[in-house]
Amino acid sequence: MALSGSPLAAWDNSTRGLDSATAFKFVDSLRTLANLGGSAHAVAIYQASQQIYDLFDKAIVLYEGRTIYYGSASKARAFFEKQGWVCDQRQTTGDFLTGLTNPAERRARKDMENKVPRTAEDFERLWLESSAYKDMLKGIEEHEKSVSGEETVQTFRANKEEFQANHTRLKSPYMISVPMQIKLNTKRSYQRIWNDLPSTTSAIGVNIFMSLIIGSIFYGTVDGTISFMSKGAVLFFAVLLNALQAMNEINSLYAQRPIVEKHKSYAFYHPATEAIAGIVADVPVKFVTTVIFDIILYFLAGLRREPSQFFIFF
Incomplete structure (x- = not known):
């Protein structure tokens, strides 16, 4: 308010x-x-x-x-x-x-x-x-x-323009610019992650557990054409499980939708800046999770231990 x-x-x-x-x-x-x-x-x-x-x-x-x-x-x-x-x-x-x-x-x-x-x-x-x-x-x-109607409108517009931040369109209903909105929403996204550490750590733990399970299934696979299907399955699971990480965020996105709509009605920020901030805030968490998952799976499944092949996989 x-x-x-x-x-x-x-x-x-x-x-x-x-x-x-x-x-x-x-x-x-x-x-x-x-x-x-x-x-x-x-x-x-x-x-x-x-x-x-x-x-x-x-x-x-x-x-x-x-x-x-x-x-x-x-x-x-x-x-x-x-x-x-x-x-x-x-x-x-x-x-x-x-x-x-x-x-x-x-x-x-x-x-x-x-x-x-x-x-x-x-x-x-x-x-x-x-x-x-x-x-x-x-x-x-x-x-x-x-009270004059026209005078009141002009006073309102003058006050709005005075309080608007730099680089903000005069006709924009928002008081701060788009970069400032992204910055504030990104900070809030990190605060949400920090205040919900059990959810984040559990997601990382599940990925580590899945990498150990899948890697142990293909552990000791011999090199050769006989293991062609096994190596392909490892690569498939690596891509699939990393892609399925986004499924965990669907419920949270729907849960915060009413809040974003209310904030939009208050002209706090544009919903697009909230989406961009969410992506920016998720990058470090997703990067750490993916690195841990890929390293465990790659070496446990016995893929080629060469720098070029590892970074192609990574």
């Missing part, structure tokens, strides 16, 4: 499964990001504590798809209490607002039981007739008058 520089972000129940302290830290980080970056965050959150609720500037309450309140978060409680609803002393504002949409939870004052709204249509009608709704429309109108 911070890297993309997005002015608007939507969070759908992002605090689900978090304890109250962690949820507060998450929302507080959004509050800090909004203050520092001037961004806006629309957060759908359930069972919010009073501390979390107080971090928001505005609140919106929906009832069966209808807006029954939108405005200052600090005034939402008073708005519905004025209609005749009761907020218990120890009840948080967030629970009070969500409870209004549940007939089994909301509770009206004794002198207002026959006057409070009961259906979503009644709630919406009172909202549209309220002074808070008129204040909202007035605020929107004043904002639209103070």
Whole structure:
């Protein structure tokens, strides 16, 4: 979010499964990001504590798809209490607002039981007739008058060009050049390899094991035309097993595809640079694996021990 520089972000129940302290830290980080970056965050959150609720500037309450309140978060409680609803002393504002949409939870004052709204249509009608709704429309109108569409677009383009790296096309949606994208993606690819060492070492171990097995099958093969088929089989297995190394990467490529697509939508980097970086990062690992496999197989299978023949095979 911070890297993309997005002015608007939507969070759908992002605090689900978090304890109250962690949820507060998450929302507080959004509050800090909004203050520092001037961004806006629309957060759908359930069972919010009073501390979390107080971090928001505005609140919106929906009832069966209808807006029954939108405005200052600090005034939402008073708005519905004025209609005749009761907020218990120890009840948080967030629970009070969500409870209004549940007939089994909301509770009206004794002198207002026959006057409070009961259906979503009644709630919406009172909202549209309220002074808070008129204040909202007035605020929107004043904002639209103070902001020029063409001026905003020009300012956005100027800021984008200012933050773009050198050698980046002005019309490009990306903030950094292609070489910089490849460099960053290559670094990340090496970090993925380092953090997944068991997978890499197991692949090398399997190749060593296969070279020992295949080499032992053809160990002691005599030189001559009688061993023509055996020598050909060794060469075939050498080419085949090295080619099949790429099969192990298919699952990982499909697993990271959603991540690459999301990063592309954020204009972090072009997917082609991720592919190039993956190839560059795999070269050292594949080279070491292939060297170990070929050396063991070549000498164990009894192929010609001459430098020229070895390097042709290699």
